[in-house]
């Protein structure tokens with residue numbers, strides 16, 4: 293199966309970081325998510341109930357991530373991936389979580405993970 297639904301550049305504002313000053317503010321993260329799924333049943337029926345609802349998934353990720361308070365981007369990335377797999381029945385996904393403000397001399401830092409079969 294090679295069909296994918298993508299959510300790109302989703303911004304999240306949350307407490308994230310290892311340093312004391314980072315625990316006292318919210319920083320912007322950017323999320324890119326690729327969900328492998330068969331889109332044919334939805335395409336044939338024009339029925340949202342037969343596909344992954346990217347709005348529902350996005351709302352859930354925002355609620356979870358903006359209520360979280362982790363030190364490492366690795367931890368948040370892994371937890372978002374697990375949540376999407378468990379709650380939305382996604383078997384395979386890739387996830388890139390960027391922290392653009394992390395390094396003064398770099399445009400971006402990110403973790404990229406691939407989960408599932």
Ligand SMILES: Nc1nc2c(c(=O)[nH]1)N=C([C@H](O)[C@@H](O)CO)CN2
Nearest residue numbers: 308309310311363364365366394395
């Ligand atoms: N592999 C990681 N390295 C670092 C992280 C991280 O989440 N994963 N975080 C920090 C700090 O919080 C940094 O973002 C502050 O600029 C340092 N290294």
